[in-house]
Amino acid sequence: MERKAPGTPLDRWIAGKVHGGRGAPSFVSREDLDRYHLERLREAVDYARDRSPYYARRLNGFSGGGLDSFADVAALPFTTERDIKDSPLSFLCVSQDEIARVVTLNTSGTTGPSKRLFFTAGDLELTIDFFHHGMSTLVSPGQRVLILLPGEKRDSVGDLLKRGLARMNVEGVVHGPVRDVDRALSDIVKFDIDCLVGIPTQVLWMVRHGGRGIPAGRIGSVLLSTDYVPKAIVDEIGRVWGCPVFSHYGTTETGLGFAVECAALSGHHIREADFYVEIVDPVTGLSCPDGQEGEIVFTTLTRKGMPLVRYRTGDISRFMIEPCPCGTALKRLGRVSGRFEGRVPVGRNHVLTIPDLDEALFPVPGLINYSVELVRDDDKDRLVLHLYTGKADDGDLANTAHKAAMTVPAVREAVMEGSLEVPQPNFTSTNPFTTGVGKRRLVVRTTA
Ligand SMILES: [Zn+2]
Numbered sequence: 001m002e003r004k005a006p007g008t009p010l011d012r013w014i015a016g017k018v019h020g021g022r023g024a025p026s027f028v029s030r031e032d033l034d035r036y037h038l039e040r041l042r043e044a045v046d047y048a049r050d051r052s053p054y055y056a057r058r059l060n061g062f063s064g065g066g067l068d069s070f071a072d073v074a075a076l077p078f079t080t081e082r083d084i085k086d087s088p089l090s091f092l093c094v095s096q097d098e099i100a101r102v103v104t105l106n107t108s109g110t111t112g113p114s115k116r117l118f119f120t121a122g123d124l125e126l127t128i129d130f131f132h133h134g135m136s137t138l139v140s141p142g143q144r145v146l147i148l149l150p151g152e153k154r155d156s157v158g159d160l161l162k163r164g165l166a167r168m169n170v171e172g173v174v175h176g177p178v179r180d181v182d183r184a185l186s187d188i189v190k191f192d193i194d195c196l197v198g199i200p201t202q203v204l205w206m207v208r209h210g211g212r213g214i215p216a217g218r219i220g221s222v223l224l225s226t227d228y229v230p231k232a233i234v235d236e237i238g239r240v241w242g243c244p245v246f247s248h249y250g251t252t253e254t255g256l257g258f259a260v261e262c263a264a265l266s267g268h269h270i271r272e273a274d275f276y277v278e279i280v281d282p283v284t285g286l287s288c289p290d291g292q293e294g295e296i297v298f299t300t301l302t303r304k305g306m307p308l309v310r311y312r313t314g315d316i317s318r319f320m321i322e323p324c325p326c327g328t329a330l331k332r333l334g335r336v337s338g339r340f341e342g343r344v345p346v347g348r349n350h351v352l353t354i355p356d357l358d359e360a361l362f363p364v365p366g367l368i369n370y371s372v373e374l375v376r377d378d379d380k381d382r383l384v385l386h387l388y389t390g391k392a393d394d395g396d397l398a399n400t401a402h403k404a405a406m407t408v409p410a411v412r413e414a415v416m417e418g419s420l421e422v423p424q425p426n427f428t429s430t431n432p433f434t435t436g437v438g439k440r441r442l443v444v445r446t447t448a
Helices: 009-019 030-051 053-058 081-086 121-135 157-166 181-190 200-208 231-241 354-361 395-406 409-416
Strands: 099-105 115-120 144-147 171-174 195-198 221-226 245-249 259-261 268-270 275-280 294-300 311-317 344-346 350-352 369-377 380-388 443-446
Touching: 009 030, 009 121, 030 053, 030 275, 030 294, 081 115, 099 121, 115 121, 121 157, 144 157, 144 181, 157 171, 181 200, 195 200, 200 221, 200 231, 200 369, 221 231, 231 245, 231 354, 245 268, 344 409, 350 409, 354 369, 354 395, 380 395, 395 409
Parallel strands: 144 171, 144 195, 195 221, 221 245, 369 443
Antiparallel strands: 099 115, 245 259, 259 268, 275 294, 294 311, 344 350, 369 380
């Protein structure tokens, strides 16, 4: 039966890796991917167990040859952030001379060791290759991309993206995270930029900063990249700039690149040649059926420096069941709806998250960013909002933001039952800055 080749460049790229050789089909079927995954999982498990002290211990008694099905894979032990923090060097499968880049992540607000991740030049090459093919949906040869991600250091995310873009004759201009919004906006004109890649709240800042108008249609596409992208921000950027807004999900552990939307803008296609991905119940650790939300867990299939087996990301998403309009057989991750640990109990049995507040607050006209604290006080909690508008305090905006916060079901219900109070929001004169690594959090404080 003849099948039309799917319309995403990722599909062709992954087909090349899965099929190998010339004359192979330019698309992959689910059966091809399943067979490929099982073969690579066997190799990856043996490789990690034979070479890294951590997995020699952790996977003792497990053999790649014993993996006959994905149910067998689901019996392998998980790897957690704690494991990496406790002993990062014990994950190494190569000598330290072969490590090209070390990323050290300090989790703010927690004590103890920081998390370190190691990549060989070959591992970084896989990410560059993904950036090259993933970005070919957004830009064409001869265009220019303003990169609003850290990119000063060799092999940083912005640098890898720039190198990936160069492979299709697209120029990446590394600006770095936005600290001065006027400078970022003027760089669009100065470098004749066609596409922006940045952190959601920072691109929103550019869109809502009235200083310099970028006319609708001037920007061809935007890619928002981080561990979690609010839909309200996607909608606002698309509305004001009149361009498609793509979303990318990736973390340092995934080697920065991981899953990106195709032109259908309907869920993130995973780099399935390099990863085997599961969605598990965050409490029981059991596999979730497709379509159901759970924690994203991945196993690296091609990483050599510091492979990870069944790594628990802490991020919540689901596999989408319905086929993507682009026709690919690649799995799609739905919207990432924040972190499991970011679910904060309020009132009697309600759960509040930053993503819930984001979707309610970011549609408020003029709001650029905010931070939030939940103050635990005897029998009543207080939800304190600090708004950033880049302008003088605006009472109307504070009222609108207050009303918007009250539309979040957990907030409304906790207020109604008398266990939560939401005072009138106040204003902050500085934009809460993030480089994308420091995740936005609902800060919980207890009064003395
Ligand atoms: Zn698609």
